[in-house]
Amino acid sequence: MAINRDYVGRVFGVSEPYEVSRVKIAEFADAIGDANPVYRDKAAAQAAGHSDVIAPPTFAIVISMAGSGAALGDPGLGLNYAMVVHGEQRFSYSRPITAGDVVTAQVTLTDIRDAGRNVMLTTSTEIKTVAGEHVCTAVSTIVERGA
């Protein structure tokens, strides 16, 4: 099934608010094998200058994927998820994601291009607090491998 190029430039709706919990951060840190106390211990995080436990840098993918998953799963786009691998990922942070943050994600599908038999899709996701403070921009390129 071909990818629908008409989706380039599409700005998807703002996600439902995501509340960042200490428990979820600790679960994520455990899953990546990172024992850093700033991801688990409020006192350690505060000693490092944060208001509460912070999230590992790549935790932003959990929030951005919640938004981009809906966008990339749009049946009109025609993406075959089983053939998808990750091509590139970039994050730009205004500050660390912190326990207690309530954030939303808004996805823009910025590019669809061919690379040999593969198709590469790039999304840019703005993660902001519900008060409008920018926290992180996540730019993802995924690759649909040619059959």
Place this chain on the structure above:
Amino acid sequence: MSGQITYAGVEAGTELPAASYPVTRLSLVKYCGASGDFNFIHWNERVAKAVGLPDVIAHGMFTMAQAGRFVTDWAGPRATVVEFGVRFSSMVVVPDQDNGASIEVSGHVEEKLPDNRVAIALTARAADTKVLTRARAVVRLP
């Protein structure tokens, strides 16, 4: 962890101590749950092979997380990551064995930037193949 690195204490070219991080099928199952990415290719060998992969492969984001941990462990708790980007150049194949695979990460200070920031150039390999290229983190140091 290696204590706290300061901006004044690093120079361009400073090497970060190389590290090796294990990845097993259990790692991937845990990462599926924690991240919400349940793509079959990360846990189901039958589906992975049916779509042309050699075996189950690690999430690219799991590998990126190891590179992130490498930087934050070096930089210390009072450093903050302001930018982090990678290209996934090859897959990390994770066989169904107790010792799975390992991801070897190395890096160096590429340049000192204004505002107490430093850029770190990173390399990650698995099975002697580069799995991350153009991998770079910018951290703000005390």
